[in-house]
Amino acid sequence: xxxxxxxxAAAVACLLLVAGCAAGGDTVCPGGMDSFTEINVYFGLExxxxxxxxxxxxxxxxxxxxxxxFPDGLTVLDARGQWFDTAEGRLYRESTKVLNVLVPADxxxxxxxxxxxxxxxxxxxxxxxAVFYTSLPACAAVY
Numbered sequence: 001x002x003x004x005x006x007x008x009a010a011a012v013a014c015l016l017l018v019a020g021c022a023a024g025g026d027t028v029c030p031g032g033m034d035s036f037t038e039i040n041v042y043f044g045l046e047x048x049x050x051x052x053x054x055x056x057x058x059x060x061x062x063x064x065x066x067x068x069x070f071p072d073g074l075t076v077l078d079a080r081g082q083w084f085d086t087a088e089g090r091l092y093r094e095s096t097k098v099l100n101v102l103v104p105a106d107x108x109x110x111x112x113x114x115x116x117x118x119x120x121x122x123x124x125x126x127x128x129x130a131v132f133y134t135s136l137p138a139c140a141a142v143y
Contacts, residue, residue, distance in 0.1 A: 027105065027137040027138070027139060029139035030139060032141050033139040033140060033141040034104075034139070034140060034141065035104075035105040035137070035138075035139060036102045036103060036104060036105055036137075036138045036139065036140045037102070037103050037104075037105050037108040037111070037135055037136070037137060037138065038100065038101075038102055038135070038136045038137075038138040039099075039100070039101050039102075039103065039108075039111060039112070039115060039133060039134070039135050040098055040099065040100050040133060040134045040136075041098070041099040041115055041118070041119070041131060041132070041133040042079075042081065042096055042097075042098055042131065042132045042133065043096060043097045043098075043099065043122060043128075043131055044081060044094050044095075044096055044128065044131075045058070045094060045095040045096060045097060046094040046095070047126050047127050047128070048126075048127030048128065048129075049127065052094070052095060053126060057126075058097060061121075061122065061125065061126075062076065065118055065121050065122070066099060066118055069114040069115075069117065069118055070101050070103075070111075070114065073101070074099060074100065074101045075099075075100040075101075076097055076098070076099055076100075077097070077098040077100065078095070078096075078097065078098075079095075079096040079097070079098050080093060080094070080095060080096060081093070081094055081095075081096035082094075102138060102140050105137070108135065112135065115133050118131075119131035119133070
């Protein structure tokens with residue numbers, strides 16, 4: 001995903017606002033549910049050269065880089081993303097993979113560090129300017 005600096009700065013400001021709100025207190029979960037943090041990571045699939053990652057490249061990255069950081073489980077969703085480049089006055093659309101993980105609320109710091117590590121590797125490996133992620137309080141249970 002290629003983003004101009006103004007878009008990146010705005011997104012970071014929004015993420016900091018969301019993180020600040022989420023840090024405001026503990027999530028009270030209904031009976032039988034536990035407190036977790038839901039992390040969503042958005043990986044644009046268009047390399048800096050304009051070539052789209054192949055499914056094989058994604059699966060290799062998932063197996064070699066992502067899974068070791070989240071061995072307890074994760075979900076990957078196929079999505080279509082878009083962003084407006086204000087410098088070029090152009091709307092970009094691209095295929096996207098969304099990584100979704102639930103982590104215990106008390107271990108979110110390690111998980112965010114893992115996301116940052118994964119993102120750094122992805123950006124270097126596939127010539128990306130940015131990888132976005134969100135973190136939200138959640139309640140979950142397995143029945």
